[in-house]
Amino acid sequence: MVGILMAILLAGGLVAVVSAAEGISWVGAKPSVNLSTSHDAMDESNLALGSGERVAAIWTSVSTHGVFLREATEGNWGLTTPLASGQAAWYPAVAYSGTEAITAWAQGAARYPRSIPRAVMQRDATALQAQTIITPVFGNVEISLVIAPTGMHLIFAATTNTDTIGYPWDLYYTHRYVTETTWSPPTIIITHAQVLPAGITPAGIWSPRLATNETGTQFHIVWEQETTALTHTVWYAPGAWHAGTLALGAPQQVSPPSQGYTVRPNVAVGPTGKVHIVWTELIPGSTGSIINPEEQHINYIQLGDAAPIRISGPAIRVNNNKPTWTTSSLALNGGRLCVAWHGFYAPLGTPGTEDIFMRCSQNEGASWPSIINTSESAKKLSIFPTVKIDAQGQAHVVWVEFVLEGNWWVSDDFFYRTGTSTITRVFLPLVLRRS
DSSP states (O other): EEEEEEEEESSSSSOOOOOOOTEOOOOTTOOOEEEOOSOOOOEEEEEEETTTTTTEEEEESSSEEEEEEEEEEEEEEEEEEHHHHHHHHEEEEEEEEEEEEEEEEESSSSSSTTTTTEEEEEETTSSOOOOOEEEEEOOOEEEEEEEEETEEEEEEEEESSSSTTTOEEEEEEEOOOOOOOOOOOOOEEETTTTOTTOOOOOOEEEEEEEEOTTTTTTTEEEEEEEETTOOOOEEEEEEETTTTTTEEEEOEOOTTTOOBEEEEEEEEEOOOOOOEEEEEEEOOOOOOSSSSSSSEEEEEETTOOSOOOEEEOOOBBBBBBSSOOOOEEEEETTEEEEEEEEEEETTOOOOOOOOEEEEESSSTTSSSOOOOOOSOOOSSSSEEEEEEETTTSEEEEEEEEEEEEEEEEEEEEEEEEEEESOOOOOOEEEEEEEE
């Protein structure tokens, strides 16, 4: 007779046991909160944490062409505040200056084609209206905003050239002191061709992200560099704030030469000064296409390490609709470091729907416990997460969901969820066979 003895070992912390390919359940997390309730949320969104357990979430809409802000204090969400309307808006950003939410976004008559003139807009939550930082600019106009004791710092990728063929987008920087209301004239700090060797035709800069230390004196910038040959690499540049000026150091490529298609980077820095960078690695596979790659992986590296590691586990799949590439977010508070991304795990060719996954290190990237399924939204597409970590070790995540109506995936709503980042130990069933 053959008997099977199954024992599940539970030891310390919060523990969950499920298939590693699906991600463990987010034990103890609060239920997801629908912040938009509009069925009109656009892909990208953003999130900020402030003092007094403040949380600010910002998103844009598809058909009503609006920008919306909603804030919570001690877990209680207030009413939605419309920030702008009348034009298409995308890449919203939010950060706290004291107790006030500071917001920014790109807008134009339409998001596509990218040759349509657009503007970078900014509004304080208590201001009566938004102000224009720059117009006209062209391109994707992806925005990254941070606030520190040295003021408000904003970067974006764009061009003032109406001919956007080849995506010749440069990296712009602008600054505003907290006690003032106007921004400095945006200036180019990295050109679209600056880091490429002679003979390589540049295409432009995508997905810039900015991080700063607590004093706002040291800055860290990452971006995706594209060429007309459709190679993509991830670059990093340090910056120092001195006498009202941001001075950049020498840029360096952080994605390894063995990875020919690295996209959508992000960056964080903690009190120890260690710089943490993540990006998406695309594997074209037999299709040869990076538009719909066969595999994708989230790579993580601490600046200065010899090589990155894949923290996303098995190969990530993404459906062949917008977006076809996974995008990651990372956050750091003390030694707690969390990375979130979207996708699904299944054998090649097997259909699936994207969830939001998260993995959190408790020792600033030295080790990575199991992957958490944050959205747990079966039969919906959950995409574009943003993650933040508060001083108590709670992770806060926002994302947008799409639902299938007929043959089309259409916008559903904008969601928020919070729970502990310290799910420390996971043990799968131990199976012992005796005869």
